[in-house]
Amino acid sequence: DAGVTQSPTHLIKTRGQHVTLRCSPISGHKSVSWYQQVLGQGPQFIFQYYEKEERGRGNFPDRFSARQFPNYSSELNVNALLLGDSALYLCASSLGQTYNSPLHFGNGTRLTVT
Amino acid sequence: AQTVTQSQPEMSVQEAETVTLSCTYDTSENNYYLFWYKQPPSRQMILVIRQEAYKQQNATENRFSVNFQKAAKSFSLKISDSQLGDTAMYFCAFMKHGVGTSGTYKYIFGTGTRLKVLA
Numbered sequence: 001d002a003g004v005t006q007s008p009t010h011l012i013k014t015r016g017q018h019v020t021l022r023c024s025p026i027s028g029h030k031s032v033s034w035y036q037q038v039l040g041q042g043p044q045f046i047f048q049y050y051e052k053e054e055r056g057r058g059n060f061p062d063r064f065s066a067r068q069f070p071n072y073s074s075e076l077n078v079n080a081l082l083l084g085d086s087a088l089y090l091c092a093s094s095l096g097q098t099y100n101s102p103l104h105f106g107n108g109t110r111l112t113v114t
Numbered sequence: 115a116q117t118v119t120q121s122q123p124e125m126s127v128q129e130a131e132t133v134t135l136s137c138t139y140d141t142s143e144n145n146y147y148l149f150w151y152k153q154p155p156s157r158q159m160i161l162v163i164r165q166e167a168y169k170q171q172n173a174t175e176n177r178f179s180v181n182f183q184k185a186a187k188s189f190s191l192k193i194s195d196s197q198l199g200d201t202a203m204y205f206c207a208f209m210k211h212g213v214g215t216s217g218t219y220k221y222i223f224g225t226g227t228r229l230k231v232l233a
Contacts, residue, residue: 003158031219042118042205042223043159056218088157097219099147099166099209105159 002026004106006091012112013081021076021109025093031055032074033103034066037088046089049074050097078111086113116141118208120224127196128232134181135191135227137206145211148182148189149221154202162204165189167211196231203228 005024013019025032031050035043045058049068063079072093078085088110092103117140127133139148150162165173165182172180177197181190193200207221 033220035223040225042120042207042225043221045220045222048218048220050219056220058220090159092159094219097217099164099211102149102161102164103159103221104161105151107156107158110157 004091004093004104006106006109008109010110012114014114015081015083017081019078019081019111021089023074023091023106025072026104029093029095030072031094031097032068032072033092034076035090037090043090081113083113086111116208116222118206118222118224120206120227122227124228126230126232129196129198131196132192132194133196135204137189137224139187139208143210147209149207150191151205151207152202153205198231198233201229201231
């Protein structure tokens with residue numbers, strides 16, 4: 001079975017631009033989460049969607065938005081990019097929202113803002 | 115708010131030896147879950163081991179085991195018979211209990227420990 005897939009793998013953008021990152025969860029998984037991992041730090045929670053509804057949002061500005069589609073795939077959008085948005089963006093999926101449904105991560109999208 | 119602290123930024127161990135990575139956390143919750151994830155250079159985070167806080171027995175997964183001290187809020191990872199493939203960043207993570215279907219299912223991660231296994 002395919003794991004969590006993210007696209008693109010790498011991206012270079014200029015300050016002020018907009019970016020869209022995409023994620024396809026493991027088949028059957030209904031929950032998708034997004035994490036930002038700045039170099040040298042642990043992943044920080046951005047959003048979680050379950051059954052196409054937003055279930056939580058981390059401490060990120062309104063420039064960050066996301067959505068989950070009927071097929072459970074997800075997009076993360078970031079507007080008005082800042083240099084500080086440069087990071088590895090990780091998508092994770094899980095079957096449900098319990099301990100027995102641990103997060104499965106993709107390989108991430110490396111975003112560089114110049 | 116919960117916090118997770120990993121005080122060892124980098125560690126190294128000889129192949130076949132044993133190494134222990136430290137993790138402490140702060141929470142007012144009584145029931146919660148703890149995890150260790152591994153992130154090799156390929157960037158994919160891989161679940162290594164997990165522990166339910168209400169279980170006193172320490173979790174084990176082959177060469178990986180934890181020492182869970184609830185009162186001390188400590189959750190260390192022991193890797194036995196270290197292999198070159200264990201070289202990676204290791205992250206400790208916390209999740210509170212009782213999210214259910216309406217809460218937010220999220221992990222809180224530490225800053226990681228970079229482990230290098232030497233041949």
